[in-house]
Amino acid sequence: xxxxxxxxxxGRTVLRREDSYLLRGLGQFLDDxxxxxxxxxxxxxxxxxxxxxxxxxxxxxxxxxPGVIAVLTGKDFEGDVKTFAPEIVIDGYREVRRPxxxxxxxxxxxxxxxxxxxxxxxxxxxxxxxVEVEYDxxxxxxxxxxxxxxxxxVIHEKLGDNLLFKTRFETDGFxxxxxxxxxxxxxxxxxxxxxxxxxxxxxxxxxxxxVADNFTxxxxxxxxxxxxxxxxxxxxxxxxxxxxxxxxxxGGFGTKAHVYPDELIVVALARRYRRAVKWVQDxxxxxxxxxxxxxxxxxxxxxVNRDGIIGxxxxxxxxxxxxxxxHPYSCTLEATAAVRMMPGPYKxxxxxxxxxxxxxxxxxxxxxxxxxxxxxxxAIEGMMDRIGRxxxxxxxxxxRRNVVRPEEFPYVNVVGVRYDTGSYLPSLERGLEMIGYxxxxxxxPKDRMVxxxxxxxxxxxxTEVSGTGAPGWRVRGFAKMPGFDSSRLVIEPxxxxxxxxxxxxxxxxxxxxxxxxxADRLGARWEDxxxxxxxxxxxxxxxxxxxxxxxxVGGGTIIRCSEKVAVKVRRIAxxxxxxxxxxxxxxxxxxxxxxxxxxxxxxRDVAETAYSMNNLGLPQGEEHGLEATDYYDxxxxxxxxxxxxxxxxxxxxxxxxxxxxxxxVHDCGRVINPMIVxxxxxxxxxxxxxxxxxxxxxxxxxxxxxxxxxxxxLLPTAMDVPDIDLAHIETPSIDTVAGIKGAAEGGVTGALPxxxxxxxxxxxxxxxxxxRVPLRPSFILEQIRKARxxxxx
Amino acid sequence: xxxxxxxxxPIDRRTVWRxxxxxxMLRVCIPGCQSxxxxxxxxxxxxxxxxxxxxxxxxxxxxxxxxxxxxxxxxIVGEGKGGAAGFARGKAKVxxxxxxxxTRLSYRAEVNIGGKLAQVGSRLIQGTARKLSxxxxxxxxEELSAGSGKPTPEQPAATAAAPxxxxxxxxxxxxxxxxxxAIGWWFAG
Numbered sequence: 014x015x016x017x018x019x020x021x022x023x024g025r026t027v028l029r030r031e032d033s034y035l036l037r038g039l040g041q042f043l044d045d046x047x048x049x050x051x052x053x054x055x056x057x058x059x060x061x062x063x064x065x066x067x068x069x070x071x072x073x074x075x076x077x078x079p080g081v082i083a084v085l086t087g088k089d090f091e092g093d094v095k096t097f098a099p100e101i102v103i104d105g106y107r108e109v110r111r112p113x114x115x116x117x118x119x120x121x122x123x124x125x126x127x128x129x130x131x132x133x134x135x136x137x138x139x140x141x142x143x144v145e146v147e148y149d150x151x152x153x154x155x156x157x158x159x160x161x162x163x164x165x166x167v168i169h170e171k172l173g174d175n176l177l178f179k180t181r182f183e184t185d186g187f188x189x190x191x192x193x194x195x196x197x198x199x200x201x202x203x204x205x206x207x208x209x210x211x212x213x214x215x216x217x218x219x220x221x222x223x224v225a226d227n228f229t230x231x232x233x234x235x236x237x238x239x240x241x242x243x244x245x246x247x248x249x250x251x252x253x254x255x256x257x258x259x260x261x262x263x264g265g266f267g268t269k270a271h272v273y274p275d276e277l278i279v280v281a282l283a284r285r286y287r288r289a290v291k292w293v294q295d296x297x298x299x300x301x302x303x304x305x306x307x308x309x310x311x312x313x314x315x316x317v318n319r320d321g322i323i324g325x326x327x328x329x330x331x332x333x334x335x336x337x338x339x340h341p342y343s344c345t346l347e348a349t350a351a352v353r354m355m356p357g358p359y360k361x362x363x364x365x366x367x368x369x370x371x372x373x374x375x376x377x378x379x380x381x382x383x384x385x386x387x388x389x390x391x392a393i394e395g396m397m398d399r400i401g402r403x404x405x406x407x408x409x410x411x412x413r414r415n416v417v418r419p420e421e422f423p424y425v426n427v428v429g430v431r432y433d434t435g436s437y438l439p440s441l442e443r444g445l446e447m448i449g450y451x452x453x454x455x456x457x458p459k460d461r462m463v464x465x466x467x468x469x470x471x472x473x474x475x476t477e478v479s480g481t482g483a484p485g486w487r488v489r490g491f492a493k494m495p496g497f498d499s500s501r502l503v504i505e506p507x508x509x510x511x512x513x514x515x516x517x518x519x520x521x522x523x524x525x526x527x528x529x530x531x532a533d534r535l536g537a538r539w540e541d542x543x544x545x546x547x548x549x550x551x552x553x554x555x556x557x558x559x560x561x562x563x564x565x566v567g568g569g570t571i572i573r574c575s576e577k578v579a580v581k582v583r584r585i586a587x588x589x590x591x592x593x594x595x596x597x598x599x600x601x602x603x604x605x606x607x608x609x610x611x612x613x614x615x616x617r618d619v620a621e622t623a624y625s626m627n628n629l630g631l632p633q634g635e636e637h638g639l640e641a642t643d644y645y646d647x648x649x650x651x652x653x654x655x656x657x658x659x660x661x662x663x664x665x666x667x668x669x670x671x672x673x674x675x676x677x678v679h680d681c682g683r684v685i686n687p688m689i690v691x692x693x694x695x696x697x698x699x700x701x702x703x704x705x706x707x708x709x710x711x712x713x714x715x716x717x718x719x720x721x722x723x724x725x726x727l728l729p730t731a732m733d734v735p736d737i738d739l740a741h742i743e744t745p746s747i748d749t750v751a752g753i754k755g756a757a758e759g760g761v762t763g764a765l766p767x768x769x770x771x772x773x774x775x776x777x778x779x780x781x782x783x784x785r786v787p788l789r790p791s792f793i794l795e796q797i798r799k800a801r802x803x804x805x806x
Numbered sequence: 807x808x809x810x811x812x813x814x815x816p817i818d819r820r821t822v823w824r825x826x827x828x829x830x831m832l833r834v835c836i837p838g839c840q841s842x843x844x845x846x847x848x849x850x851x852x853x854x855x856x857x858x859x860x861x862x863x864x865x866x867x868x869x870x871x872x873x874x875x876x877x878x879x880x881x882i883v884g885e886g887k888g889g890a891a892g893f894a895r896g897k898a899k900v901x902x903x904x905x906x907x908x909t910r911l912s913y914r915a916e917v918n919i920g921g922k923l924a925q926v927g928s929r930l931i932q933g934t935a936r937k938l939s940x941x942x943x944x945x946x947x948e949e950l951s952a953g954s955g956k957p958t959p960e961q962p963a964a965t966a967a968a969p970x971x972x973x974x975x976x977x978x979x980x981x982x983x984x985x986x987x988a989i990g991w992w993f994a995g
Binding site: 719 | 889890892893895918919920921922924925926
């Protein structure tokens with residue numbers, strides 16, 4: 014082993030080991046897995062109607078096609094698979110269950126009405142077109158207002174209306190505090206409907222064990238343990254008989270952190286036919302049926318004093334749940350996220366919210382990077398600018414006056430969330446400095462017009478919920494969300510290390526960062542640590558990878574587990590060396606006397622003793638082996654934070670927004686690998702840019718999905734993403750293991766409001782009021798022309 | 807969605823009317839039209855083959871007529887199914903009036919579309935619809951002009967543009983409407 018190796022690995026950039034195979038095209042994704050003999054390929058017949066009764070399904074032409082095995086309808090699954098629903102326990106929630114394949118009624122375009130089983134994927138696709146379904150179309154609702162209208166068709170008739178979830182909150186004496194402030198500003202913000210658009214759509218393959226009654230489900234998931242529990246529950250199987258494993262997964266972003274009906278279906282069919290069953294999604298199905306997100310309407314009223322200090326906030330949030338609740342977050346995730354996160358980095362002590370989630374004839378919505386937070390910060394950060402404009406105070410100064418200051422931590426916010434540490438003010442100041450805020454403002458003319466373009470600047474100062482533990486999930490009604498994650502760490506007989514983690518990587522770099530963490534704590538080389546995850550048969554139980562929890566909870570459990578193993582290493586080494594274990598340290602691949610490093614042993618020497626591979630015995634009472642298991646349930650949440658500042662130019666000729674400068678200050682506590690954190694910030698910022706400027710799934714009033722393709726669902730490309738000037742501040746958490754906070758979502762949360770505010774600032778001279786995203790050129794041009802008194806063209 | 811448009815046919819209405827009674831000519835002029843069948847005095851079926859971008863479909867339309875007034879117009883109620891490609895249904899009010907020497911045809915249709923065509927074809931539909939409706943009217947005009955011995959005039963500027971729809975329109979919807987309109991004349995004649 015190299016004596017000059019620096020073993021302080023947490024906080025150091027090392028190159029991602031997974032890139033050596035991913036970049037060479039050697040990653041084994043779902044569709045790269047070897048196919049078992051006798052594999053059945055399935056395809057789903059999608060409903061063309063948003064709401065209709067199914068009158069008849071004629072599969073005779075499809076069945077006549079050579080290679081078609083069967084065509085099954087919803088009724089064919091009724092005995093096999095329970096209707097689908099998560100367990101949510103929260104006031105104001107009304108349960109709706111979803112058949113895995115529609116029975117008698119379809120409720121959104123793309124909902125499966127039949128499943129084709131065939132010998133090849135091509136035959137399955139051809140057969141799809143031959144299945145004749147007769148529908149009786151029914152009136153449908155697509156939008157939130159439509160769904161809440163008094164005469165709206167009721168989607169789930171037993172409920173009596175379309176309200177799936179409704180809750181409220183109010184601090185003591187709210188109305189008094191609200192009335193006491195000098196003035197009230199009011200606005201209604203809207204966010205567009207978006208989705209994750211992973212580079213790899215979803216897919217799954219269920220394989221029966223040839224000799225026992227066991228099954229393996231390969232699936233593109235971020236949450237293998239939760240998938241296993243859900244399938245076992247809905248199919249009446251033993252959890253021990255099912256292995257759920259994720260191969261290499263090409264992006265998740267929350268979209269793959271759900272359990273989907275197809276995952277239940279392939280296992281049910283594998284059980285019925287005793288053959289392997291595979292399904293791979295295409296891009297249209299991705300955009301049509303995978304979880305969508307956002308589409309929020311946020312009415313906000315801010316009672317503010319003349320000095321710009323907020324006295325009270327009233328928030329009314331309405332979210333579009335789609336046709337059915339998703340599994341496992343139902344329809345409460347974005348709703349509760351938006352209202353609970355809105356106070357953000359600001360000292361808002363008087364707060365009232367009303368929030369609801371409504372059923373519509375659209376695809377189910379759920380978790381997508383940022384969950385509720387981009388919308389919440391669009392509202393509160395938008396109001397910061399409005400307060401500034403109204404009172405003639407610089408918007409940065411309004412934020413300074415309201416933000417939780419460094420000396421005020423730990424701070425418990427108005428809904429009871431503890432902010433253990435944070436750098437809200439330093440982060441804001443740093444961001445302003447990086448973009449040259451003061452100079453820009455000084456030079457900015459009142460009409461914002463410089464060189465033929467309107468130029469503006471926008472700020473978002475955000476907090477980012479990360480590493481949510483069990484209490485954080487319970488308080489939001491998620492009765493069966495474990496919250497913890499776990500690891501098993503083994504020092505093998507050769508002294509090298511294997512760590513099994515309950516998480517599932519979708520490109521985040523776990524195989525590198527988790528190795529860094531274990532190596533750091535065991536004084537080993539990170540190259541000697543092998544990370545195994547995403548497989549319920551290999552790792553202990555856990556929650557999985559979403560909601561910025563990988564590094565906090567996965568990293569935390571590995572640290573704890575490493576320390577448990579280190580105790581045993583010291584005990585055995587102490588016996589071998591006859592040195593007090595308290596005097597022993599693990600460093601540079603050795604365990605040695607902290608004052609006299611020559612006195613020591615290699616990890617391998619200790620491991621050989623532990624595995625009985627030499628003539629030395631173990632101390633009395635010591636068991637063989639050198640491993641430990643750890644379950645880590647983190648605090649309710651740990652709050653990361655940051656600031657995005659965007660400078661944009663809006664072209665009045667074509668309505669295009671050009672991002673001229675972009676600064677991000679990011680604080681995720683203890684950084685494990687700065688390069689990977691930067692990658693998270695860049696990627697999430699790009700997605701925030703997409704959501705702010707171009708991405709939107711469009712449904713018409715009849716519930717028809719009008720852009721289930723990537724020509725018309727616009728994603729940001731390298732042409733749209735500017736150079737991002739990035740600075741890290743490290744304010745370690747005092748509540749989590751090693752001070753780690755999450756890093757994955759802040760980019761989206763920061764970018765969306767910063768860009769909306771920048772465009773609003775640029776057009777403020779014209780009197781244009783920006784209250785919604787996406788800000789596409791056609792929309793902006795229309796606003797400019799209206800403001801200039803020109804006929805919209 | 808609403809589809810609206812009008813077309814000047816430089817032939818007198820009586821000639822237009824008579825010509826439109828010829829089902830063979832309609833089959834020729836309706837782009838992609840494979841059949842027109844009369845099921846009853848007010849019920850018809852038509853098959854139209856249409857391609858929009860990546861979506862190919864044979865569109866089976868059921869058509870009904872109401873408010874028939876052979877000289878002035880009628881309302882067409884239609885529903886078409888393209889199987890896996892999706893569906894269209896709607897109604898169209900068609901008016902026919904004299905315009906100088908010629909005939910002015912105007913229509914206003916309310917149409918609902920759905921399925922794959924809506925999902926992946928929206929961007930391509932406008933252009934295709936424009937092309938196909940031009941084809942139909944040009945064909946009709948040429949057939950009639952040839953019959954009457956008159957030269958084919960330039961299209962009036964007002965009608966050279968696509969039907970002025972407020973939304974993205976669908977080629978097969980337009981085709982269906984045209985088929986319906988044509989059947990209407992044929993029947994009414």
